[in-house]
Amino acid sequence: MMLRTLHKLTAVLAAAGAAQAYKLLAPEELQHLLSEEYSTAARQNFDPKNTTGLLAPILRVRLPGTKESAEVRAHFRDFFTQSPTLAHGSDGSSGWQVEEDSFYDITPVPPVPGGDLNVSFTNLAAVRDPPDTRPGDVGRLTLVAHYDSKREPAGFIGATDSAFPCALILQVLANLDAALTRKWQSGADDGKHTRGLQVLLLDGEEALKDWTATDSIYGARHMARTWDEQTGDYGVTTQRKSRLDAIDLFLLLDLLGTPAPNIPSYYKHTDWAHVHLGRLQRLIRGENTAAKTKDARDDEKKDSNGKEKGVDKAEEGWFARPGKFLMGGRIGDDHLPFHNFGVPILHLIPMPFPHVWHTIDDDSDHLDMPTMVEWAQIMTVFVAEYMELSGYLV
Numbered sequence: 001m002m003l004r005t006l007h008k009l010t011a012v013l014a015a016a017g018a019a020q021a022y023k024l025l026a027p028e029e030l031q032h033l034l035s036e037e038y039s040t041a042a043r044q045n046f047d048p049k050n051t052t053g054l055l056a057p058i059l060r061v062r063l064p065g066t067k068e069s070a071e072v073r074a075h076f077r078d079f080f081t082q083s084p085t086l087a088h089g090s091d092g093s094s095g096w097q098v099e100e101d102s103f104y105d106i107t108p109v110p111p112v113p114g115g116d117l118n119v120s121f122t123n124l125a126a127v128r129d130p131p132d133t134r135p136g137d138v139g140r141l142t143l144v145a146h147y148d149s150k151r152e153p154a155g156f157i158g159a160t161d162s163a164f165p166c167a168l169i170l171q172v173l174a175n176l177d178a179a180l181t182r183k184w185q186s187g188a189d190d191g192k193h194t195r196g197l198q199v200l201l202l203d204g205e206e207a208l209k210d211w212t213a214t215d216s217i218y219g220a221r222h223m224a225r226t227w228d229e230q231t232g233d234y235g236v237t238t239q240r241k242s243r244l245d246a247i248d249l250f251l252l253l254d255l256l257g258t259p260a261p262n263i264p265s266y267y268k269h270t271d272w273a274h275v276h277l278g279r280l281q282r283l284i285r286g287e288n289t290a291a292k293t294k295d296a297r298d299d300e301k302k303d304s305n306g307k308e309k310g311v312d313k314a315e316e317g318w319f320a321r322p323g324k325f326l327m328g329g330r331i332g333d334d335h336l337p338f339h340n341f342g343v344p345i346l347h348l349i350p351m352p353f354p355h356v357w358h359t360i361d362d363d364s365d366h367l368d369m370p371t372m373v374e375w376a377q378i379m380t381v382f383v384a385e386y387m388e389l390s391g392y393l394v
């Protein structure tokens, strides 16, 4: 991911302000998703030393076209096809369709010494649509992160960039997949389901040499073009005219996992979602505090000398409202090719970037477990509300 000083907006955005179906959870449903059971699972899955967790297998060098990159992809594929946490149907399948999009592109330097300049890249997409729907009638919430690592500095593993964001997406699915199954199997809304869930794990986000239009976001550029041309199941009798057009919200997670991130609202057309995230964080922090004993709360308010502490800066929350839209379009990242086709973008990336950004210190030692667990809580509740899972969670 790179900061750019110039950005040429070449596309007309899709009709902004289109009615957003979004259903708030009931207080007891929120409490359920914040219960110990869920935070324990998140802590286990995000433990950098837990080799059977979701994060540890990604914390390694994973340059495009290498064996290590393929092994990380196999970890993702196993999650969708073999994970016991995903609801499996009577045919044994999880209901997730997993696809790989492989292609070659020319790079300025090989990813590994002595390698070819014609490099193999592979994106992974996983889709779960409601039953008995035609693809062109479904709009998909699309959760996105890149899984490649950066060539330099040597040994860079990108714990925030973007190993943790990938693991976070999988944790959210593990938390909500059963509720999605219950909702779609309930029959209550038969014939009315138009909302699906999709995950996009992209290759080749990082520049191999220096960030340019052709040496960066290899996977995203290829995926946007391919899906724009994928019109087979989409057409004159369906709502959406292409696979690309079937993305209702492109939710990109990047550079996450360090404490107290400041996540501005970058795009006016998805500002409504940013408002929800701020609201959810305040609700979640309120519930988490209420769950502690009163004595523990009183102790926290005092410093080591027993005096009352001032308000911690971090307590203000991550989704600041001042300064919104200022950086919109100036951050080079995987959303750009999709944005240029008019896809609505919600970019969850801190500003400023974490201090470990693009250094060898972007490793597991600099991930903060309470922050990661809080991300899982916020994103789980947001996706539950977006997918209208109220009534099917408990």
Ligand SMILES: [Zn+2]
Residues within 6 Å of the ligand: 001, 150, 161, 206, 358
């Ligand atoms: Zn990066």
